[in-house]
Amino acid sequence: MQLHAWLETVPVRSDNDRPRLPDESHMTAKTVLNEAHRKLGARMVDFGGWDMPLNYGSQIEEHHAVRKAAGMFDVSHMTVVDLHGERVRDFLRRLLANSVDKLTEHGRALYACMLNARGGVIDDLIVYYLGEHFFRLVVNAATREKDLAWIRGQAAPFEVEVRVRDDMAMLAVQGPQAREKLIGLLAEVDRERMRAMGRFRAAAAQALHGVPLFVARTGYTGEDGFELMVDNGHAQLLWQALLDAGVQPAGLAARDTLRLEAGLNLYGQDMDENVTPWEAALGWTVALDDGRDFIGRDALEQQKAEGVPRRMVGLVLEGKGVLRHGQKVLTGVGEGEVLSGSYSPTLSMAIALARVPAGEPGQVRVDIRGREINARVVRPPFVRDGKPGEGI
Amino acid sequence: MSEIPGDLKFLKSHEWARLEDDGLVRVGISDHAQQQLGDLVYVELPEVGAQVGPDNGCAVVESVKAASDVYAPIHGEVVEVNSALDDGPELINTDAYGEGWIFVLRPDNKAELDDLLDPESYAELIEGEED
Numbered sequence: 001m002q003l004h005a006w007l008e009t010v011p012v013r014s015d016n017d018r019p020r021l022p023d024e025s026h027m028t029a030k031t032v033l034n035e036a037h038r039k040l041g042a043r044m045v046d047f048g049g050w051d052m053p054l055n056y057g058s059q060i061e062e063h064h065a066v067r068k069a070a071g072m073f074d075v076s077h078m079t080v081v082d083l084h085g086e087r088v089r090d091f092l093r094r095l096l097a098n099s100v101d102k103l104t105e106h107g108r109a110l111y112a113c114m115l116n117a118r119g120g121v122i123d124d125l126i127v128y129y130l131g132e133h134f135f136r137l138v139v140n141a142a143t144r145e146k147d148l149a150w151i152r153g154q155a156a157p158f159e160v161e162v163r164v165r166d167d168m169a170m171l172a173v174q175g176p177q178a179r180e181k182l183i184g185l186l187a188e189v190d191r192e193r194m195r196a197m198g199r200f201r202a203a204a205a206q207a208l209h210g211v212p213l214f215v216a217r218t219g220y221t222g223e224d225g226f227e228l229m230v231d232n233g234h235a236q237l238l239w240q241a242l243l244d245a246g247v248q249p250a251g252l253a254a255r256d257t258l259r260l261e262a263g264l265n266l267y268g269q270d271m272d273e274n275v276t277p278w279e280a281a282l283g284w285t286v287a288l289d290d291g292r293d294f295i296g297r298d299a300l301e302q303q304k305a306e307g308v309p310r311r312m313v314g315l316v317l318e319g320k321g322v323l324r325h326g327q328k329v330l331t332g333v334g335e336g337e338v339l340s341g342s343y344s345p346t347l348s349m350a351i352a353l354a355r356v357p358a359g360e361p362g363q364v365r366v367d368i369r370g371r372e373i374n375a376r377v378v379r380p381p382f383v384r385d386g387k388p389g390e391g392i
Numbered sequence: 393m394s395e396i397p398g399d400l401k402f403l404k405s406h407e408w409a410r411l412e413d414d415g416l417v418r419v420g421i422s423d424h425a426q427q428q429l430g431d432l433v434y435v436e437l438p439e440v441g442a443q444v445g446p447d448n449g450c451a452v453v454e455s456v457k458a459a460s461d462v463y464a465p466i467h468g469e470v471v472e473v474n475s476a477l478d479d480g481p482e483l484i485n486t487d488a489y490g491e492g493w494i495f496v497l498r499p500d501n502k503a504e505l506d507d508l509l510d511p512e513s514y515a516e517l518i519e520g521e522e523d
Binding site (some may be wrong): 055058059060192253257320321322324342343345369 | 430431433434436446455456457459478
């Protein structure tokens with residue numbers, strides 16, 4: 001048998017794909033928590049050029065910890081980009097398919113896609129409104145270089161300063177108990193304010209001993225929780241304090257099953273530069289507001305007028321087996337493809353996001369190693385508030 | 393890592409074979425393999441009566457994120473499959489050399505077992521992998 005730890009989203013770990021030492025030429029990037037992961041016995045894997053924890057033992061236990069209690073992820077590999085300038089709002093009106101004009105209060109966050117002129121998705125990101133002349137983006141790790149090149153290129157005419165915040169680490173603390181665990185570590189004076197902060201909002205706070213934190217009520221698991229930014233020098237302190245508070249460390253493997261159950265897209269797998277938001281169930285993130293000339297708008301309007309040829313749906317496998325990326329999906333209106341597929345630890349069955357031709361699919365079957373297994377078309381999320389989503 | 397039972401023989405690709413008293417050969421995957429794969433969630437068993445061998449995958453073990461083919465260490469006919477794995481694939485995680493066996497075959501030629509790795513050689517092989 002082939003021991004592929006991670007077939008799709010992460011490059012396969014082969015026998016000669018050992019962790020690389022710093023003196024080797026093509027070294028993998030490490031977050032400031034790398035040593036902490038290794039001390040906990042994490043199985044490490046190369047993810048987009050970063051040496052990241054895949055699991056700390058059992059990805060299923062980590063998954064359940066996030067659904068039922070609290071788990072934490074080192075997401076320091078993600079790229080934080082601060083944008084400063086008098087015309088930064090104008091710049092973002094142009095750059096993003098969602099409208100930053102929805103951001104009216106400081107600290108508000110918005111999920112948005114950055115498109116090319118063909119309407120294809122360059123990346124998905126979160127943008128925080130921190131001041132009239134100061135916005136913060138968080139973009140994906142694997143797309144870092146192309147994103148930065150694109151953002152810098154588009155920013156130049158607006159005289160917006162693009163500052164990459166490699167000085168900060170990022171932790172996601174997620175799960176029904178996650179917020180209280182973190183709030184317990186905050187300075188007394190910040191606790192009530194953080195407890196009251198709404199979803200998709202962010203604010204500064206201090207952890208005990210005065211460590212400054214950027215606290216956002218966002219995440220990628222379908223659970224409540226926070227994403228935290230902290231300077232590199234204090235990241236290990238924060239990680240250890242959360243461990244001591246009983247938060248379960250969780251790796252990329254659990255992060256992937258959690259986000260899939262929540263029906264959240266993974267860039268590079270569920271959409272890319274050849275897929276429009278209409279074809280990736282991201283139409284809700286496109287704001288066709290009056291007179292805003294964002295990049296890709298013409299292509300999106302044209303595709304909408306002509307009819308979108310493909311759409312993304314959720315699938316639940318009705319027979320035995322596991323849905324996997326790349327499997328062929330047979331529908332009454334033609335063939336489609338599984339994008340993200342996995343076993344769902346919460347539902348104990350196989351689930352997937354798939355792209356299929358537009359139209360009424362009828363009875364859907366998936367080709368799993370030459371056998372056609374029935375699947376049901378559903379509307380994600382597969383799991384909501386720890387329970388099966390509506391109609392799952 | 394748990395102790396490797398002395399009566400097992402191994403393929404380099406991490407399958408084990410055990411010659412039973414009745415002349416049949418029981419097959420599974422190694423404890424090292426299950427650790428590398430992580431939590432198993434589905435096992436596709438071979439058909440009883442199928443002719444199998446080390447050249448073609450005859451079963452599939454799926455962990456949450458990956459599917460891996462399982463090869464028969466020697467040629468033979470499948471005479472029994474572990475249907476307990478249908479509802480309990482995690483048996484391979486908890487007891488790879490015992491309750492987690494996958495199938496039993498009637499060997500075409502028992503002497504093929506002599507070509508497999510003994511426990512010491514297999515232990516050396518996986519130690520090399522972990523360096």
